[in-house]
Amino acid sequence: MPYREAKVENTAILNNHNYVIPLSKIQRAGRGWAPEKVLDVDAQVTRFTFKVPRSSDLDEVYRFYLNQIKQADTNVIFECNSRSCGSSNAWANNFFNDYRLYGADDNQSLIVLQNNQLYYVMYINRRGAGDVMVRIDQVSPIVGAMINPFFEQQLSVLEIPKIRRFIEDKVAGERYFAVVTADAGSPVESFEKASAYIDEVKLGLGQRLKTGIEFINLGRSDLETYGESKITFIKR
Numbered sequence: 715m716p717y718r719e720a721k722v723e724n725t726a727i728l729n730n731h732n733y734v735i736p737l738s739k740i741q742r743a744g745r746g747w748a749p750e751k752v753l754d755v756d757a758q759v760t761r762f763t764f765k766v767p768r769s770s771d772l773d774e775v776y777r778f779y780l781n782q783i784k785q786a787d788t789n790v791i792f793e794c795n796s797r798s799c800g801s802s803n804a805w806a807n808n809f810f811n812d813y814r815l816y817g818a819d820d821n822q823s824l825i826v827l828q829n830n831q832l833y834y835v836m837y838i839n840r841r842g843a844g845d846v847m848v849r850i851d852q853v854s855p856i857v858g859a860m861i862n863p864f865f866e867q868q869l870s871v872l873e874i875p876k877i878r879r880f881i882e883d884k885v886a887g888e889r890y891f892a893v894v895t896a897d898a899g900s901p902v903e904s905f906e907k908a909s910a911y912i913d914e915v916k917l918g919l920g921q922r923l924k925t926g927i928e929f930i931n932l933g934r935s936d937l938e939t940y941g942e943s944k945i946t947f948i949k950r
Contacts, residue, residue, distance in 0.1 A: 716764055717778050720848075723763040723814065732869060733757045733853050734876060735826060735833055737792045740800035740809060746918065747804035748875030755833075760852040763812065768844030775846050776823055776838050783834045783850070788827035795823045802839055810837060815849055817841045831855075864948055866890065871911045871945040874918035880947065881923045889926040889950040897934040897942045905933035915945060 716722060738751035766775050797819050799805065805824070806816035817839035827834045833853040840846050867880050871894055884890075894915070896907035908931045916924050928950070932940060940946050 717766050717770070717775055717848075719770075720764045720766045723765050723847075724761075725763075726759075726761045728759040728761070733759050733851070734809075734873075735835060735853065736809065736824065737826065739794055739798060740804045743875040743878060746875045747801065747808040748879075749809075752879075753833075754876070755853065755855045757833075757856055758854045760854075762848075762850045762852075763814070764848040764850075765814075766846040766848065768840075768846070770846055772821060772838070772840050772846055775848065779836060779838070779848055779850065780825065783827055783836065788829045788832075788834060790825060791828050792826040793824070796820050799824050805837060806839075810849055812849065814841070815839055815847050817847070866947040866949050868941065868944055868946045871896075871915065871943050874915065877915060877945060878919060878923060881919060881927070887926070890928070891930055891948045891950055892927050893930045893932055893940055893944075893946040893948065895932045895934065895937060895940045895942055895944050895946075897937060901933055905931060908933050911943070911945075 733755055734749075735753040735755065736749040737753060738749045740747050740749050743750075764779075799819070799822050802819045802822045803816055805822065807813055815837060822837070822839040824835075824837045827836075831854065833855075835851040835853065837849045838846065869876050869880065871877075892915070894908045894912050896904050896911055898904045898907040912929045912931060916929070919927075934942075
């Protein structure tokens with residue numbers, strides 16, 4: 715239920731979506747931004763974004779939506795407020811990919827809750843124009859999600875911090891093929907787009923982390939197997 719006079723800016727349902735649940739403040743990670751501690755899950759994600767009038771009390775709006783979530787018998791597993799959350803700009807533009815969530819660092823709050831089957835991630839901030847933005851993601855992990863058994867990991871090629879974490883966690887000496895896909899219409903344009911993705915990933919990884927990785931550009935070939943705009947790691 716929206717807060718009084720709140721407008722629903724958008725809703726979305728994402729199926730079989732790789733979702734990063736934040737469990738710490740956001741900070742620099744290589745050339746990007748990411749929480750140091752996260753939980754990666756394959757999930758169905760139901761997303762709500764609300765815009766609340768500028769006359770509203772920020773704390774009251776926060777309590778209103780938090781109380782609704784807590785009715786689902788949840789436990790808080792991470793919470794931060796104000797500057798302890800890190801950069802609001804990074805949360806808005808690098809983590810949630812929604813510039814509308816950006817506001818002063820002092821005004822932001824983030825809370826992550828869990829019950830037996832669901833996670834809830836709520837971020838709230840007051841924008842420079844005065845209105846309050848509320849983002850709530852309901853994350854339902856997919857039990858036994860299927861993935862090709864030959865794949866060590868498959869991620870969005872745009873999520874450089876997550877790719878870095880995967881490579882940093884690999885056993886020393888392990889070598890991988892990294893298959894990259896893209897769909898830009900024609901085969902040539904798709905190949906060029908995937909090539910640009912590979913350049914960005916290499917830049918984000920740096921010389922040390924990209925050692926032992928052989929990148930393969932598939933363009934838009936075999937999207938049914940590898941997905942669109944994905945990087946798929948296969949052990950060599």
